[in-house]
Every structure is written in structure tokens, then in C-alpha cells.
Amino acid sequence: MRARTTRGRHRMPRGPALRRKTPETLRSAAETTKDALPATGGGGIARLPVVLGWTLFLLFKAAPVLSVVILVLQVVASGTAGFMLVELGDVLAAADAAARRGAPLSAITTQVVLLAAVFITVALAGMLLNSLNVILAEKVTWHVSERVLDVAVNAEAVHFDTPDFHDRLTRAQAAAARPALITQNLLGFVGSTSTLVSLSGVLTLLSPWLLPLMVLVAVPPLVARSRFSRGIHRLTREHSESDRRRGYLQTLLTSRGSATEVRTYGLAGFLRDRNDALHDVRQAGLHRTVRQAISRFLVGSTLSTAILIGCVVLLAELVLSGQVPLAVATVGGATMLQFSGALSVLVVSTNQLYESALYIADFREFHVLLPALRAARARNEGVPAPHDFETITVENVTFTYPEAPRPAVDGVSLTLRRGELIALVGGNGSGKTTLAKLLSNLYQPQQGRIAWDGTDIADVDPDQLRDSVGVLFQDFGRYLLSVAENIGVGRVGDLTDQVMITAAGRRAGVDEFVRELPDGYDTQLGRMFTGGTDLSGGQWQSLALARVFFRAAPLVILDEPTAAMDPVAEQNLYRGIRELYVGRTVLLISHRLTSTRHADRIYVLDQGRLAEEGTHQQLMDHDGVYARLYRIQDETQSTGLTGPSTSP
Incomplete structure (x- = not known):
């Protein structure tokens, strides 16, 4: 055979055709979800029904039975507010009637028992809600995290060479922390809505204008808050790569793997300065967003206050005109205050639901890659x-x-x-x-x-x-598992075959030093864990080589x-x-x-x-x-x- 050179022969074209098999799923995902996801620059609360639909879908996918139980309990706990007022009124009315007749206290036993039953029901529902909500939040968080992993494990190695994929992955991982907040806010939304429904009848009886006016009180702050949430979310997306850089710099400053070199070269100050500079840029953007939001909050609060004062004036006019007795108007005023409080809870819950859904949309944008990734894998699956x-x-x-x-x-x-x-x-x-x-x-x-x-x-x-195929790459894995598992992952199906693992260790030259470790092949590796032992670079590489022997590939x-x-x-x-x-x-x-x-x-x-x-x-x-x-x-x-x- 004769040595030959191929320099200069048949150079391939470097146009778009050269990239025909790059991960198109990354680009198509944005187009696929563009119309389904909440806009970061527009759309606002008008998309709330879609947001609530996504949220409920997420809850029911994670824990269908538990979600129904919790929502029913929340309706029971919050929806009895108006009924409690009615029952309290019945008790007082019965007491007044009994006093006029000179009847004993036992005359109002029935009304008192009914009121007590309502209070006990609300208390029990509240306690159950607090307990079950913890479980639901955990289940939803796990569900979202698992879906993120579904995409990650179905992605090919080339996807991990694209910054866009890492940006999407980072945002999806951040969204995995949102479900606990979502469940709390959804319950707040359901609870405040139930309270408002139960109180709306009282307001309607006073005047048909009071209810729509009181509802309008919530609109200005809700619009202002939703725009602020979109601004924060937009800022987060714009700084996705910057945030990943900061995370990387913080890892260098806090991880064991880089601790030695950071201290040897005195890099702590340099790396912290880089981290601080990126943080300052993000803070500047955050301050701009907050300044814009403050003016909207002031306008929204002013409008809401004006509408609320209008409701008070309307109620006073009803009293002055003799249409409503003063005692009834007093109850109406208390109802308005309670209604206003429930509206505030509704505004906060609705906005936080919307805000969380913006981040869940990031999760969906990442998760929408899954069908294409699975289709690509399934194309030749079984062939x-x-x-x-x-x-x-x-x-x-x-x-x-x-x-x-x-x-x-x-x-x-x-x-x-x-x-x-x-x-x-x-x-x-x-x-x-x-x-x-x-x-x-x-x-x-x-x-x-x-x-x-x-x-x-x-x-x-x-x-x-x-x-x-058995491969030992330069960046081989250092698994913080046992020595035997570090070798056995070369062929997971035979992970428990100690004889094969030991034979692979001998062939790779690791058997001698492994037997000197505290627990031999069962020794936990990595000082991050209790009883863990670290290895030298050469010993780690020998273990990786043993994995290749264990794989026994042609x-x-x-x-x-x-x-x-x-x-x-x-x-x-x-x-x-x-x-x-x-x-x-x-x-x-x-x-x-x-x-x-x-x-x-x-x-x-x-x-x-x-x-x-x-x-x-x-x-x-x-x-x-x-x-x-x-x-x-x-x-x-x-x-x-x-x-x-x-x-x-």
C-alpha cells in the first residue's frame, strides 16, 4: 500500500445544503408554538382563559383525582362566605325575635347549629387544603421536571452544541420551579372567585349597578400588573444566555472541580467582577421595567379608587333617597369591603397565574420539541x-x-x-x-x-x-457512583455481573488500586457524598477504559x-x-x-x-x-x- 495525500481533492459545497441535517426542530418549535403561547409583548389578560386552560391541564395531567378534590375543597371553603353572612343574619334575627317573645336561648338552637356547621366545614376544608396542596405542588413540579427530561434524553448530541437549545433548556428548567406557585395561585383564584360569587347576590339586591361597578375596580390594577409581568418575562428571555453565563461563573467559584485552579491563579476577583458586570446589566434592565410599571400602578390605583368611591356614593344615595334602610346599607357596606378584599386576592392570583403561565409557556416551547425528536428517533427504531x-x-x-x-x-x-x-x-x-x-x-x-x-x-x-460501539472520549464521564457501577454502566444490562466487572477491571489495569480502596469495587467515588473517595486523573481514565472493555463491542x-x-x-x-x-x-x-x-x-x-x-x-x-x-x-x-x- 502506498502513502497518499488527499489535500485539495473534491471539496464539498458550503451553502445551505451543507446544513440540511442540522436540528431544524429548534427553529420549527418557535413557529409551531407561536400562536399557542402567550405573547410576551402583547395579548395580556385577554389570553387568561387560555392560561387557565393550560394550568388546569397541567394539574390534571400530574394528579387528576387530587386536583378535583382540592378544587372542590377550595370552592367549599371560599364559596360559603355569602352563606355565612346569611346564617349569621338568621341567628341575629332569631335572637331578636326570641327576645321579643321572652323565649329562652334554646329557641335559636337550630340557627346556631347551622352556623356552627358552616364554620366547621370551612375550617376542615381549609386544613385539608393546606395538607393536600403540598402533595399537589410536589406532583406538578415532578411532572414538569420529568417532561423537561423527556426532551433532554431524546435530544441528539448535536442539539447540545447549540446555544439556542441550552437557552430553551434553561428556561424550561426555571419553569419547573413554578408549579408550586401555580397551584397556590390557582387555589387563590378559585377561592376568591367563589367568595365573589357568594357575595354578588347581596350587592345585586342593593342595586343592580353595584356589582358591575365593583367588578370594574379590579380591571385597572389587573392590566397594570399583567403588563409588568410581561415586562419581567421579556427581560428574562432577553438575558437567557447572560443568566447562563452567570450560572457558569458561580459554578466556577463554588465547585470543587475548579476550586484548586481558581485559587492557584487568583481568579476569584476576576470571575466575581465578570459575574457582577453581567448582574449589573440585568439590574439596569430590571430598574427600567420597574420605573415603567410604577407609573402604570399609580394610574391603575387612581382609577380603581375613583370607581370604589363611586360605589360608596351610590350606596349613600340609596340611603338618602330612602330606597335602602340604614341597617341594610351597613351590611351592604361590609359586603362591599369583603368583596373588595376578595377582588384584591383575585387580581393578585390572576396576575401571578398569568405570570407563571408565561414561564410555563417557556416549558411548552421546549416540550414541543419532543414529538419531532421522538419521530426522528422512531424513524429507524426497530430497524x-x-x-x-x-x-x-x-x-x-x-x-x-x-x-x-x-x-x-x-x-x-x-x-x-x-x-x-x-x-x-x-x-x-x-x-x-x-x-x-x-x-x-x-x-x-x-x-x-x-x-x-x-x-x-x-x-x-x-x-x-x-x-x-465502545468509546472512550477525552471528556469521559466521572460518575459519582461505586467503582463497580462506573465500570458496569458500560453495559447497563449486565450491571450486576460482578465477575465481568472484575475481569474488565483487570484488563484495564484498575484491579490493583481498586482492591486497596476502603470497600474495593463497592467503594463510593466522589467526596461530595458520605464515605466517598476520590481518584487521580489517571485512575479515573483507567476506570473509563474498563467501561470500554466491559462493553465488549466489535x-x-x-x-x-x-x-x-x-x-x-x-x-x-x-x-x-x-x-x-x-x-x-x-x-x-x-x-x-x-x-x-x-x-x-x-x-x-x-x-x-x-x-x-x-x-x-x-x-x-x-x-x-x-x-x-x-x-x-x-x-x-x-x-x-x-x-x-x-x-x-
């Missing part, structure tokens, strides 16, 4: 994927990350055969890890195809295919598998790599070029394109990119300026 192969062919494959200026992998073609050790080398950013993700079916090519024995992997069940992809290992562990792995992976195809990605010299074939990537291929000797004779990198690394290592894992 048998090959469990093994003789040859894997990568045919003119191109992949561009969302919003990236150029392809990460550009028109690459190569071949992997059963039982071969293939090396993939190149400088940083040359596309090696991206190609590994394409081969493991985490990303789908936007041009070209990848085939196992002629079967395009884009046309088969992705989960089935991934089951036949295709093994090792992306810088020894970056954190000591020289002895690294040498042992590279010396025994053919024996360790006998019968399997190994794609080795490494900057350590001396580890690739015994590969059956070496592919060299340069700026996303396949520059050269051949054996070590063929590439050295070709005197191209590989030879130059090899000589540079060999020279620096011979002078002692670099260690075994240093990049060229």
Missing part, C-alpha cells in the same frame, strides 16, 4: 442494525457544527476492517473527535454516508448500532486513552493493545505518534480534511504532514522538553 462487521466505510462524509464557519469534517473517506488497529492523527481542531462521534453514530453526516458492510448506519436503529474507539495515565500504565496499554482487543477493530486517536507506529494504517486529518493515509513507514517516506509532526515530537522528546502525552 435491525448490524451487530458486527467485516468492513466499515466512510464515504465522502461532511459535518458542520451549528453556526460554525466551516466544516469540522470535510469530505472524508476511509476504511476500517475487522481486527485492524487504525490510528487517526492530526493537530488540535483537525476533526478527529468529530469523526469519532460520526463513527459511533452520535452525529449524522450532512453529506456522504458511513456503512457497515454496505448498510448505511443512518438507516438503522441508532441505539442498536451504538450497542456495538468497534472500539479510543480518543487519547492515556492522556492522564502515568508512563508505565500508558506503555502497558499500548504494548498490549492488540492482545487486549483481539478480534475487534480499534480506532486509536492520539497525539502520541510513537504509539501509532505499529498501527495497520494511519489516517492524518488536517483542518477537517483527510490529508494522508498509509503505514508509519509509508508516511515517513512520503515526508508530509505526519512525518513533520513525528520529527517535531521525536526531537522535543529527545531533548526532554516534553512528556509522553504532550501534543505536537
Whole structure:
């Protein structure tokens, strides 16, 4: 076989066609929900029926029976306000009549018992409400959180490379904290509405004008509050990315993983200044929104007060004209005050429901991605994927990350055969890890195809295919579980097979240090948890390597598998790599070029394109990119300026 260069051959187009398989669901979601979601800049309380519909739907989806029970209890507890006034009036009237007849107190026993029954009913309903509302809030919060996870786990890896997806995810996660408030506000809404209905009859009897006028009292503050809520929500959306940056900076300042470097380089002040600057920008926007709201609140309060005074004047006129006795007017005045208080509760509850629904709309905007994501996954679900192969062919494959200026992998073609050790080398950013993700079916090519024995992997069940691939990425997972579970998650179906887990540990060279841990393979990892033990970087990487052994897949992809290992562990792995992976195809990605010299074939990537291929000797004779990198690394290592894992 002769070394060859592919630099400059068949460059793929870079127009819109190149991005034809990027996550269109992210853009289509906004169009899908545009008419269904409450507007952040308009619409206001006119959309309240839709908002209430969503809220009730959410409650009944989370806990149908409990929601009905709580709503009935709230109606009972609040809707008896007018009935209590009537019963109290009956008791006083009966007492007055008994006094005139000289009858004993027992004459009003029936009226007193009825009034007591009403009070007991209200008290019991209130106690039950307080208890059951806690359970309902928990159930709704869990329901929303689970729906957020539904989208996250159905999203493909490429979705997590888009800022828009992270913005939507962050807003949806924030919405998950709203259901507890929603349930409280809905109950307040139902309760105040029930109270108003029970009192409305009294006002109507006094004058047909009192009820509509009293209802109008609530309109100005409700409009002002709803506009303020939309302003706050708009501000939150505008600062989605900024808030994520602040969250990231705060994580750097508070997490164990970054604590050492932050203190070593004295970064605390720098990071806090960045965090404070982002906070100041948000605060400036918040102050503007509040200033605008204050003027609306003043106007709304003035209008409401004017209408309320008008109701008082109307009641006084009824007394002066002799249409209503003073005693009845006094009861009417008390009813107006109670009605006004219930209106205030209704205004606050309605506005907070509307405000919460704006955030729940963010959840819906994220959740609406789910059908498209599931449809994409279901497209090939159940289509048998090959469990093994003789040859894997990568045919003119191109992949561009969302919003990236150029392809990460550009028109690459190569071949992997059963039982071969293939090396993939190149400088940083040359596309090696991206190609590994394409081969493991985490990303789908936007041009070209990848085939196992002629079967395009884009046309088969992705989960089935991934089951036949074992991957150790540079950013491998450090699961704060037990040692055995860290290895066993490589094939969750065999998680309890201790014999296989121990065998994988031996092959990866972790068995020796694991047996020195407090509980051996049952040792909890991570000092965040009681009794947890931490590992060195090399030990964590060896555990990740053991996961790959445990998976026992025909295709093994090792992306810088020894970056954190000591020289002895690294040498042992590279010396025994053919024996360790006998019968399997190994794609080795490494900057350590001396580890690739015994590969059956070496592919060299340069700026996303396949520059050269051949054996070590063929590439050295070709005197191209590989030879130059090899000589540079060999020279620096011979002078002692670099260690075994240093990049060229």
C-alpha cells in the first residue's frame, strides 16, 4: 500500500445544503408554538382563559383525582362566605325575635347549629387544603421536571452544541420551579372567585349597578400588573444566555472541580467582577421595567379608587333617597369591603397565574420539541442494525457544527476492517473527535454516508448500532457512583455481573488500586457524598477504559486513552493493545505518534480534511504532514522538553 495525500481533492459545497441535517426542530418549535403561547409583548389578560386552560391541564395531567378534590375543597371553603353572612343574619334575627317573645336561648338552637356547621366545614376544608396542596405542588413540579427530561434524553448530541437549545433548556428548567406557585395561585383564584360569587347576590339586591361597578375596580390594577409581568418575562428571555453565563461563573467559584485552579491563579476577583458586570446589566434592565410599571400602578390605583368611591356614593344615595334602610346599607357596606378584599386576592392570583403561565409557556416551547425528536428517533427504531462487521466505510462524509464557519469534517473517506488497529492523527481542531462521534453514530453526516458492510448506519436503529460501539472520549464521564457501577454502566444490562466487572477491571489495569480502596469495587467515588473517595486523573481514565472493555463491542474507539495515565500504565496499554482487543477493530486517536507506529494504517486529518493515509513507514517516506509532526515530537522528546502525552 502506498502513502497518499488527499489535500485539495473534491471539496464539498458550503451553502445551505451543507446544513440540511442540522436540528431544524429548534427553529420549527418557535413557529409551531407561536400562536399557542402567550405573547410576551402583547395579548395580556385577554389570553387568561387560555392560561387557565393550560394550568388546569397541567394539574390534571400530574394528579387528576387530587386536583378535583382540592378544587372542590377550595370552592367549599371560599364559596360559603355569602352563606355565612346569611346564617349569621338568621341567628341575629332569631335572637331578636326570641327576645321579643321572652323565649329562652334554646329557641335559636337550630340557627346556631347551622352556623356552627358552616364554620366547621370551612375550617376542615381549609386544613385539608393546606395538607393536600403540598402533595399537589410536589406532583406538578415532578411532572414538569420529568417532561423537561423527556426532551433532554431524546435530544441528539448535536442539539447540545447549540446555544439556542441550552437557552430553551434553561428556561424550561426555571419553569419547573413554578408549579408550586401555580397551584397556590390557582387555589387563590378559585377561592376568591367563589367568595365573589357568594357575595354578588347581596350587592345585586342593593342595586343592580353595584356589582358591575365593583367588578370594574379590579380591571385597572389587573392590566397594570399583567403588563409588568410581561415586562419581567421579556427581560428574562432577553438575558437567557447572560443568566447562563452567570450560572457558569458561580459554578466556577463554588465547585470543587475548579476550586484548586481558581485559587492557584487568583481568579476569584476576576470571575466575581465578570459575574457582577453581567448582574449589573440585568439590574439596569430590571430598574427600567420597574420605573415603567410604577407609573402604570399609580394610574391603575387612581382609577380603581375613583370607581370604589363611586360605589360608596351610590350606596349613600340609596340611603338618602330612602330606597335602602340604614341597617341594610351597613351590611351592604361590609359586603362591599369583603368583596373588595376578595377582588384584591383575585387580581393578585390572576396576575401571578398569568405570570407563571408565561414561564410555563417557556416549558411548552421546549416540550414541543419532543414529538419531532421522538419521530426522528422512531424513524429507524426497530430497524435491525448490524451487530458486527467485516468492513466499515466512510464515504465522502461532511459535518458542520451549528453556526460554525466551516466544516469540522470535510469530505472524508476511509476504511476500517475487522481486527485492524487504525490510528487517526492530526493537530488540535483537525476533526478527529468529530469523526469519532460520526463513527459511533452520535452525529449524522450532512453529506456522504458511513456503512457497515454496505448498510448505511443512518438507516438503522441508532441505539442498536451504538450497542456495538465502545468509546472512550477525552471528556469521559466521572460518575459519582461505586467503582463497580462506573465500570458496569458500560453495559447497563449486565450491571450486576460482578465477575465481568472484575475481569474488565483487570484488563484495564484498575484491579490493583481498586482492591486497596476502603470497600474495593463497592467503594463510593466522589467526596461530595458520605464515605466517598476520590481518584487521580489517571485512575479515573483507567476506570473509563474498563467501561470500554466491559462493553465488549466489535468497534472500539479510543480518543487519547492515556492522556492522564502515568508512563508505565500508558506503555502497558499500548504494548498490549492488540492482545487486549483481539478480534475487534480499534480506532486509536492520539497525539502520541510513537504509539501509532505499529498501527495497520494511519489516517492524518488536517483542518477537517483527510490529508494522508498509509503505514508509519509509508508516511515517513512520503515526508508530509505526519512525518513533520513525528520529527517535531521525536526531537522535543529527545531533548526532554516534553512528556509522553504532550501534543505536537
